[in-house]
Amino acid sequence: MKILENYDLTPLNTFGMRARARFFVEVNNESDLKELFLFPEFKNNSKMFLGGGSNVLFTNDFDGIIVLNKLKGVDILREDNKNVFIRSMGGEIWHNLVSFTVEKGYWGIENLALIPGTVGAAPMQNIGAYGVELKDILENVEVFEIETGAKKVFKKTECEFGYRDSVFKSKFKGKYFISAITLQLSKIPKPNISYKFLREYLESNKIIVKNSKASPVASPIRLQPRDVADAVAEIRRSKLPDPKVIGNAGSFFKNVFLSEVKIKILLEKFPDMPIFKENEVVKIPSAWLIEHCGPKDGISWKGYKEGSVGVHIKQALVLVHYGGGTGLEVKNLAEKIISSVYDKFGIKMETEVNII
Numbered sequence: 001m002k003i004l005e006n007y008d009l010t011p012l013n014t015f016g017m018r019a020r021a022r023f024f025v026e027v028n029n030e031s032d033l034k035e036l037f038l039f040p041e042f043k044n045n046s047k048m049f050l051g052g053g054s055n056v057l058f059t060n061d062f063d064g065i066i067v068l069n070k071l072k073g074v075d076i077l078r079e080d081n082k083n084v085f086i087r088s089m090g091g092e093i094w095h096n097l098v099s100f101t102v103e104k105g106y107w108g109i110e111n112l113a114l115i116p117g118t119v120g121a122a123p124m125q126n127i128g129a130y131g132v133e134l135k136d137i138l139e140n141v142e143v144f145e146i147e148t149g150a151k152k153v154f155k156k157t158e159c160e161f162g163y164r165d166s167v168f169k170s171k172f173k174g175k176y177f178i179s180a181i182t183l184q185l186s187k188i189p190k191p192n193i194s195y196k197f198l199r200e201y202l203e204s205n206k207i208i209v210k211n212s213k214a215s216p217v218a219s220p221i222r223l224q225p226r227d228v229a230d231a232v233a234e235i236r237r238s239k240l241p242d243p244k245v246i247g248n249a250g251s252f253f254k255n256v257f258l259s260e261v262k263i264k265i266l267l268e269k270f271p272d273m274p275i276f277k278e279n280e281v282v283k284i285p286s287a288w289l290i291e292h293c294g295p296k297d298g299i300s301w302k303g304y305k306e307g308s309v310g311v312h313i314k315q316a317l318v319l320v321h322y323g324g325g326t327g328l329e330v331k332n333l334a335e336k337i338i339s340s341v342y343d344k345f346g347i348k349m350e351t352e353v354n355i356i
């Protein structure tokens, strides 16, 4: 294990922002990590753990040590007729883990196909897509405490998962390195195809029967986890910009959740505003709020370009970097968008991406 200096982070973040780290190190196994805790470059500097760099915006050089997670390995811990417990090291690529489980026919993470990044970053914001969140199938999270180097296991309930949130992103931010996670997957078919676009895709491609009860047994063709993962991947490719082609970090903003009372007042003023009821709260898609605001009256943020950065033409939640720009430009644009949404709707949107 070698600590490098003045390291270029440009290829290590999907925004493609130019930034350098004062110190940089790659950890390939748990003994690397234990050794790292003894290094003065680690002990005496601010630290940041990096996976695929698909949820970060570098606005400056990092004056500390960046630790790149390359911990590899996937094991089946135990199984019975119904369930299988899979432990994955944090440096594994998330989508590779999805591919591994769907190939085996296990149900649970097929809706999370093609989310970029590493397994170790997945609990940070409780990754979610197409009606499923990591918390739905997570058993535990293994961590190393940064201060002491001690190993600890967080049970699911201790992670305090919320919408794109966890203890690791909030009260314990920067306190732990996530080394591995264990998932509980199902051998019994448990498709979750309640998400409108997913269901429509499966119906129009005749993978499930229209208006069926989503039961793979009721369907004449037996639905497999692979079918769902492929459908999700196909929908994602058609909607989201590929970071290899245009710099981005997926949704830059979180969706908004409000109480029914607040929604009622908003709907009186904005009757076209789309809302989705989720348990006790109501979701407003932030993409709609952004689309209905802009830099000037009559111009929408959607597709707006400002120098080397902008808002994606197909998806208003996604901020993009066309090349040669800076993280500060993206941050400034995000702030303008947030304040215009606040001025019009009185709603304060939050960012999903970690701004460094």
Ligand SMILES: Cc1cc2nc3c(=O)[nH]c(=O)nc-3n(C[C@H](O)[C@H](O)[C@H](O)COP(=O)(O)OP(=O)(O)OC[C@H]3O[C@@H](n4cnc5c(N)ncnc54)[C@H](O)[C@@H]3O)c2cc1C
Residues within 6 Å of the ligand: 014, 048, 049, 050, 051, 052, 053, 054, 055, 056, 069, 090, 115, 116, 117, 118, 119, 120, 121, 122, 124, 125, 126, 127, 128, 129, 176, 177, 178, 179, 240, 241, 242, 243, 248, 249, 250, 251, 354
């Ligand atoms: C095109 C695109 C689509 C996306 N779609 C989705 C989506 O549908 N749903 C969704 O939830 N997200 C989505 N994302 C966001 C992103 O893919 C996820 O948040 C992913 O989990 C980030 O993984 P990463 O390894 O790239 O994390 P990084 O960007 O490297 O890190 C993210 C944060 O986690 C911290 N971190 C990383 N690894 C560790 C570790 N081992 N221990 C402690 N802290 C750590 C970092 O310090 C940083 O604060 C999308 C991103 C892109 C570019």
